[in-house]
Amino acid sequence: MATWNLQAQMGSSRVLRYGYSLACVAIAMAVALVFRHYRFHELAPPFNLAIAVVTWYGGVGPSVMALVLSTACFDYFFSSPIHSFVISRGDLPAFFAFMVWAVLIASFAGVRRRIENDLSHARDHLQIELEHRKQQEGEILKLNQELISRAAELESSNKELESFAYSVSHDLRAPLRHVVGFSELLQKQAASLVDDKSRRYIKTILESSKRMGNLIDDLLSFSRIGRAETKKSLVNMEQLVKDVVSEIQRETRDREIAWKIDALPVCYGDRSMLMVVLTNLISNAVKFTRMRTRAEIEIGCAHRDNDDVEVFVRDNGAGFDMQYANKLFGVFQRLHRADEFEGTGIGLATVQRIIHRHGGEVRAEGAVDEGASFYFSLPKQQHPQVRAANTV
Amino acid sequence: MNTLGRILIVEDDPRDVELTLTALEEYNLANAVVVARDGQEALDYLYRRGQFHTRSDGNPAVMLLDLKLPKVDGLEVLKQVRSDEYLKMIPVVVLTSSHEEKDMMRSYKLGVNAYVVKPVDFHEFVNAVKELGVFWAVINEPPPGSVKKG
Numbered sequence: 001m002a003t004w005n006l007q008a009q010m011g012s013s014r015v016l017r018y019g020y021s022l023a024c025v026a027i028a029m030a031v032a033l034v035f036r037h038y039r040f041h042e043l044a045p046p047f048n049l050a051i052a053v054v055t056w057y058g059g060v061g062p063s064v065m066a067l068v069l070s071t072a073c074f075d076y077f078f079s080s081p082i083h084s085f086v087i088s089r090g091d092l093p094a095f096f097a098f099m100v101w102a103v104l105i106a107s108f109a110g111v112r113r114r115i116e117n118d119l120s121h122a123r124d125h126l127q128i129e130l131e132h133r134k135q136q137e138g139e140i141l142k143l144n145q146e147l148i149s150r151a152a153e154l155e156s157s158n159k160e161l162e163s164f165a166y167s168v169s170h171d172l173r174a175p176l177r178h179v180v181g182f183s184e185l186l187q188k189q190a191a192s193l194v195d196d197k198s199r200r201y202i203k204t205i206l207e208s209s210k211r212m213g214n215l216i217d218d219l220l221s222f223s224r225i226g227r228a229e230t231k232k233s234l235v236n237m238e239q240l241v242k243d244v245v246s247e248i249q250r251e252t253r254d255r256e257i258a259w260k261i262d263a264l265p266v267c268y269g270d271r272s273m274l275m276v277v278l279t280n281l282i283s284n285a286v287k288f289t290r291m292r293t294r295a296e297i298e299i300g301c302a303h304r305d306n307d308d309v310e311v312f313v314r315d316n317g318a319g320f321d322m323q324y325a326n327k328l329f330g331v332f333q334r335l336h337r338a339d340e341f342e343g344t345g346i347g348l349a350t351v352q353r354i355i356h357r358h359g360g361e362v363r364a365e366g367a368v369d370e371g372a373s374f375y376f377s378l379p380k381q382q383h384p385q386v387r388a389a390n391t392v
Numbered sequence: 393m394n395t396l397g398r399i400l401i402v403e404d405d406p407r408d409v410e411l412t413l414t415a416l417e418e419y420n421l422a423n424a425v426v427v428a429r430d431g432q433e434a435l436d437y438l439y440r441r442g443q444f445h446t447r448s449d450g451n452p453a454v455m456l457l458d459l460k461l462p463k464v465d466g467l468e469v470l471k472q473v474r475s476d477e478y479l480k481m482i483p484v485v486v487l488t489s490s491h492e493e494k495d496m497m498r499s500y501k502l503g504v505n506a507y508v509v510k511p512v513d514f515h516e517f518v519n520a521v522k523e524l525g526v527f528w529a530v531i532n533e534p535p536p537g538s539v540k541k542g
Contacts, residue, residue, distance in 0.1 A: 166492070173489045177512050178407040184514040185414065213512035220491060228493075 014061075021062035024050040025069040032078060043078045044098045051102050055109035063106050074098060165223040172216050180209045211344075218346040221276075222331070225353050230270040232358075234381075237264040237311060240271070241299050244278045252286055255295065262300030265309050267378040273354045274378075280347040281313040281374050287341055288317035288372065296371075308360070308377050316371040320364075328364050351376065397453020397529040397538055399425045402434040402469065403487075404461050408510075412456070415521035421529055426452065431464025435472060438479055451482050453538045454528035457504075459488040459495055467498055474503045481535035483528055487521075 028050035032043045047070040055063035076083065079091040087095050183205045191199070241261055249257075267274070282299070289295035296316045303310040320328070320335045327333045329352040332345040352362045355376045366372030399421065403409050409427055416422040428434035436442040438451070455473070459466035466486065473479045485506040486499045499507050508524065511517045528534075 171489075173510075173512055174405060174408070177489075177510060177514075177517065178405075178411070180512060181411040181414075181514045181517065182407070210513065217512070224491075224493075 017058045017062045018065060021054045021058050021066045022069070024054050025066050025073065028070065029073050029077070032074075036078065044074065044101065047074055047098070048102055048105050052105045052109045055106045056113055059113075060110065063110065067102055067106055070102060071099060162223055162227050165219065173213070176209055176213055176216065180206060180213070183209065215344045215346075218344045218350075222346050222350050222353065225273065225276070225350060225357075228273075230273060230357055232268055232270050234266050235269055235271050235274055237267050237274075237309075237378075240275060241278055241282075244275060244282055245299075248279070248283055248286060255286075255290075256293065257286065257289070257295040257297060260296070260298040260300070262298070264299070264301050264311060265380060267309060268381050269358050269378055270354075273357070277351050277354050277376065278313075280351050281376075284347060284374075285313055285315035285317065285372075287343070288319075288336075289315050290341075291318070292316060302375055307379060307381070309380050310375050310377045312373050312375045314371065314373040319366040319368050319370045319372045321368050322366065325364055325366075329362060348374075397424065397532075397534050398450075399525060399529050400428065400434065400437060400452035400455040401425055402428045402431065402455060402457045402461065402466065404430055404458065408458075411514075411517065412521050415518040416525050418518070419522050419526060421522075421525040424529060430462040431466065431469045434469050435464065438473065438482075451479065451535075451538050453532070453534040454483045454485060454524075456485050456487045456524065459486060459490055459499070467495075467502060470499065470502045470504060478537075481537075483532065483534065485524055485528065487524070 025047070028046040031046040035043050035046070051063065051066045051070055054066040058066075072085070075085055075087060075095065079095050080088045183202055187199070187202045187206070190202075194202075238261070241264060245259060245261065249259075278299075282297070285297045286295070289297065298312075298314045300312055300314075301309060302312045318336065318341070324335050327335065329348045330345075331349040333349075334343060334345040336343075348362075351374075355362050355378070358378055360377040360379070362374070362376045364372060364374050399416070401409065401412060403412065413422050413425065413427075416425060426437060428437050433442075434455070434457070437444045437447070440447055440449075457466045457469060461469070466488070470484055470486070473482060473484060480503075483505045484503075485508060486495075486504050487508050487510060488495065489510050490496075491509050496507050506524075508520055511520055
C-alpha cells in the first residue's frame with residue numbers, strides 16, 4: 001500500500017521525481033565514498049541500486065538522469081584517473097561492465113514497472129467491472145423483488161375480485177329466489193282474481209327473474225373456472241365429443257340435424273373443463289341453426305403439428321359479421337338480440353378462459369347467414385420433450 | 393299411516409322460511425316444523441335452553457341447516473352437533489345458496505348427511521324441499537330418540 005502511495009505522490013510532480021533521482025544518486029555517491037574510505041573494491045553496487053530504485057519509483061526520465069549522473073560520478077570520482085572524466089585503458093572493461101549492468105538494471109526495473117502498471121490497471125479495471133456487476137446485480141435483485149411483490153399484489157387483487165364476484169353472485173341469488181317464489185305464489189293465488197294484463201305482468205316478472213337467475217349461475221360457473229384447479233390427464237376427444245353430442249341429442253329430437261364427427265386425437269387436459277368447452281360450442285351450434293330446416297354440424301380436427309391439435313365446431317347457422325369477431329369471446333358480449341337467440345353471453349368467455357388455462361388459443365370464423373366455425377387448440381401431450389427423449 | 397318426524401329448519405331469512413313452509417304445506421308436513429332464526433337459536437333448541445327449555449324431550453328427525461347464519465354459522469352448528477354424544481346422530485341436511493366446493497367439502501368433512509343447493513326456480517325449490525321433507529320426515533327411519541309428531 002505504501003508503494004502505491006509513493007508512486008502516486010511521485011507521479012503527481014515532475015520536480016519531485018527528478019529531485020528524488022538526484023537525491024538517490026547523491027546517497028549512492030556518499031555510500032561509495034564511505035566504501036572507498038574503508039577500502040572496499042566494489043563501488044558500483046550503490047549506484048546500481050540507486051538507478052534501480054529511481055527507475056522503480058521515478059519513471060523513465062529520472063531513470064535516465066540517474067544513469068547519466070551515476071556514470072559521470074563513477075567516472076569522475078572512482079575510475080582512474082580520478083577527478084577526471086577520462087577513462088584509463090585498464091579501467092575501461094570495468095567501466096563498461098558498470099554501464100551495461102546499470103542499463104540492464106534500469107531496463108529490467110522499467111519492464112517490471114510497466115508490467116506492474118499494467119497489472120494495476122487491469123486490477124483497477126476489474127474492480128470497476130466488479131462494482132458495475134455488483135450494481136447491476138443489485139438492480140436485478142431490486143427488479144426481481146419488485147416483480148415478486150407485483151405478482152403477489154396481482155394475485156391478491158385477483159383473489160379479491162374473484163371473491164367479490166362470488167359473493168355478489170351468491171348474495172344476489174337469495175333475493176332473486178324470493179322474487180321468483182312470491183311471484184309464483186301470487187300467480188297461483190290471484191290467477192282467478194286478476195285480468196289478462198296483470199297475468200302477463202306477473203309472467204314477465206317471472207321470465208325476467210329466471211333470466212337473471214341464469215345469468216348469475218353462468219357468472220358463478222365462469223368465476224369458478226378461474227379459481228378451480230385443473231386436473232389434467234390424457235383425454236379421448238372423440239369419445240368426449242360423442243358423449244356431449246348424445247347428451248344434446250336428447251333435447252333436439254324434434255330437429256333435423258346432420259351430425260358429422262371426424263376422427264379426433266387424444267389430448268392432454270382437464271376432462272370436465274373440456275366437456276364444458278364442447279358443450280358450450282356444440283349447443284351454440286344447435287341454437288344458431290334453429291331456423292334451418294336441415295342443420296349441419298361438423299366437429300373435426302383442423303390442424304395438427306407435433307405438439308398441438310386444433311379442434312373445430314362448424315355449423316351452417318346464423319353466423320356472424322367478422323368485424324365483430326373480437327367481441328365474441330368477451331363476457332356478456334352478444335352479437336344477436338335476445339328475442340332472436342336466448343343466451344347470457346358468458347358461454348364463449350368460459351370457453352376462452354378454459355382453453356387459455358390449457359395454454360391453447362381460441363378463434364372464430366363466420367359470415368352473416370353462412371354459418372360459423374369455432375376453433376380451439378390444445379396440447380397433445382404433457383411433456384413433448386420427454387416423449388422426444390423416449391423415442392431416441 | 394307413517395308417523396311424522398319433527399323437522400328443524402335453521403334459516404335466518406323470513407322469506408326463505410315462508411317459501412319453505414309453503415312447500416312443506418303442500419304435503420301437510422308444515423305442522424311438524426320448528427324454525428330457528430340463527431345458529432344460536434338452533435343450539436338452544438337442541439340443548440333445550442333459553443326459550444326452548446320447556447320443550448318436550450327428543451331430537452328432530454332431520455335438521456335443514458342454512459350455512460350463512462347470524463351469530464353462530466351453519467358449519468359451527470354442524471360441528472357442535474357432530475361432536476356431542478346426544479346430538480351426533482341427528483340427520484343434518486345443508487340447504488344453502490352456496491354452490492361453493494369449499495363449503496361443500498367442509499360440510500361433508502364435518503359429517504353432513506346431504507348437501508342441497510337452493511334452486512332459484514320456485515318449482516324446483518318447492519320440489520327439493522318437499523322431497524327432502526318427505527324423505528327425512530316420512531320415509532327415513534330416524535335414529536332412536538327422535539321426536540315424532542303426535
